[in-house]
Amino acid sequence: MNRLPNLDPLRFFLASLVLLFHLPQLSANQGLPYFDGLPIYHRGLEAVYMFFVLSGFLIIRLIYRAKIRDAFSIKDFYIRRILRIFPLYYLVLGFGLFFYNVILPFLNIPFEINYTWKEALFYNIFFLPNVFANVYEPGGILEILWSIGIEEQFYLLIAPLLFFINVKWILRILSALLIGYFIIYWSDVFEALQQYLFVFFYLFTGGVIAILEEKKKLEFLKRSAVFPLMVCIATLLFFVTDLFHFEPLWLHSLLTCLLFGLFIHSLAFNSRGVEVNNKLLHHFGSISYGIYMFHAIVLNAVVFLFLKLEMLQNLNETLTIILLHLLTFAGTLLIAHLSYTYFELYFLKLKNKFRK
Template sequence: MNRLPNLDPLRFFLASFVLLFHLPQLSANQGLPYFDSLPIYHRGLEAVYMFFVLSGFLIIRLIYRAKIRDAFSIKDFYVRRILRIFPLYYLVLGFGLLFYNVILPFLNIPFEINYTWKEALFYNVFFLPNVFAKIYEPGGILEILWSIGIEEQFYLVIAPLLFFINVKWVLRVLSLLLLGYFILYWFDVFEVLRNYTFVFFYLFSGGVIAILEEKQMLDFLKRSAVFPLVICIATLLYFTTDWFLFEPLWLRAAFTCFLFGSFIHSLAFNNRGVEVNSKILNHFGSISYGIYMFHAIVLNAVVFLFLKLEMLQNLNETLTIFLLHLLTFASTLLIAHLSYTYFELYFLKLKNKFRK
C-alpha cells in the first residue's frame, strides 16, 4: 500500500514532542537540573491529540476505501490492528508492572503501589489503560499507555459501525458522531469522559477530513497556495508559542480539531509538491510507535544513571541538561530501531496475509 507523503516525519516529530514533555518533568521530580522554558516542552498532550487525528484520518480512510471495493473485513481489520499494537503494548505493560512492583523494591527505591495485580491486568488487558492511569497513577512507564487505550476503544467501535453503514452514509454518520460526541464531552453531566480523557472527537475529526478528501470535496483547497501555508504556519506557532492557549477549553479543542486535521491534509494532499524525502526521518517515523512506547523506560534509566554515577553528579547544570537530552533521545531511537527491526517487523509482515 502506498504511503501518503510527509506523514512519517510528522509521526517522528510528534513522538519527540512527547519525549520533550516528559523529560524535564522526571528530571525535576528527581531533583536534577531541567529546562522547560520553551513552549515546545509543554505540547506533549497536544502532540498525542494530533496523533489521534492522524490515526482517525488513516484508519477511516482505509476502511472507507475498502468499503467502496466491497472488500472490508472486520476480522482482517482487527487482526492487522492486533499485530501492529499488541506485541509492543504488552511488552511495555509487562516491563512496567515488573519495574514498579519488582525492580524498584529490589533497588530499594520507594514507589507507592496502590493497585493489585488483578486490577492492573483487568484495566490494561481490557483496553482501559486510560482509566487505570487516572485512578492509580501507576508511574510514567504505565501511564503513557493511556493513549493506546483510546486507540483500542476507538477501533472496537468504528470497525463494526462502518461495516454495517452504507458507504453513501459514512460521511453523514461520522459528522453526526463528531458533533454529537463533542457536545456531550463538554457537558458537566458527562464529566467522566473528561476525567478519563475519552477524546474520541479527535479521531472522528480525522475521519471526516479523510472522507471529504475521498469524495473530492476538498479539491478547492488543493488549488489554493495560501491555505496550506497559513495552516502550516498556524500549526508551527501552536507548538512553539502560547498564542493559542485561549479559553474556554471546548473552543480550543474545536480549533485544534480543525487545525490538526487541516494540517495533516495539507501535508498529505495539498503540499504543492513539497515532500520530505529524508530516509532517516521517514525511518524515524516508521519507528515512532516504539519511540513513544520506550521513551519513558529510557528516561527512567538515564535519570537513574545521573542519580547514581558520581562522575555525572559533578557536572554543571547546562552540561547535565544537554546530556540528559542527548542520552535520552539517542538511546530511545536506538532501542526503537532495534525493536522495530528484530521484534515488531516480524508481526508487521504477518499483516500482509490479512489484506485484500
C-alpha cells in the same frame, strides 16, 4: 498500499514532542536540573491529540476505500490492528509492572503501589489503560499507555459501525457523531469522559477529513498555495508559541480539531509538491510507535544513571540538561530501532496475509 507523503516525519516530530514533555518532568521530580522554558516543552498532550487525528484519518480512510471495493473485513481489520499494537503494548505493560513492583523495591527506591495485580491486568488487558492511569497513577512507563487504550476503544467502535453502514451514509453519520460527541464531552453530562480523556472526537475529526478528501469535497483548499502555507505556519506557531492557547477548553479543543485535521490534509494531499524525502526521518517515523512506547523506560534509566554515577553528579547544570536530552533521545531511538527491526517487523510482515 502506497504511503501518503510527509506523514512519517510527522509521526517522528510528534513522538519527539511527547519525549520533550516528559523529560523535564521526571528530572524535576528526581531533583535533577531541568529546562522547560519554551512552549514546545508543554505540547506533549497536544502531540498525542494530533496522533489521534492522524490515526482516525488513516484508519477511516482505509475502511472507506475498502468498503467502496466491497472488500472490508472486520476480522482482517482487527487482526492487522492486533499485530501492530499488541506485541509492543503488552511488552511495555509487562516491563512496566515488573519495573515498579519488582525492580524499584529491589533497588530500594521508594514508589507507592496502590493497586493489585488483578486490577492492573483487568484495566490494561480490557482496553482501559486510560482509566488505570488516572485512578492509580502507576508511574510514567505505564501511564503513557493511556493513549493506546483510546485507540483500542475507538477501533472496537468504528469497525463494526462502518461495516454495517451503507457507504453513502458514512460521511453524514461520522459528521453527526463528531458534532454530537463533542457536545456531550464538553457538556459535563458525563464527567468521566473528561476525567479519563475519552477524546474520540479527535479520531472522528481525522475520519471526516479523510472522507471529505475521498469524495473530492476539499478541492477548493488546493486552488492556492496560500491556504496550506497558512495552515502549516499556524500549526508551527501552535507548538512553539502560546498564541493559540486560551480558555475555555472546549474552544481550544475545537481549534485543535480543525487545525490538526487541516494540517494533516495539507501534508498528505495539498503539499504543493513539497515532500520530505529524507530516509532517516522516514525511518524514525516508521519506528515512532516504539519511540513513544520506550521513551519513558529510557528516561527512567538515564535519570537513574545521573542519580547514581558520581562523575555525572559533578557536571554543571547546563551540561547535565544537555546530556539528559542527548542520552534520552539517542537511547530511545536505538531501542526503538532494535525493537522495530528484531521484534515488531516480524508481526508487521504477518499483516500482509490479512490484506485484500
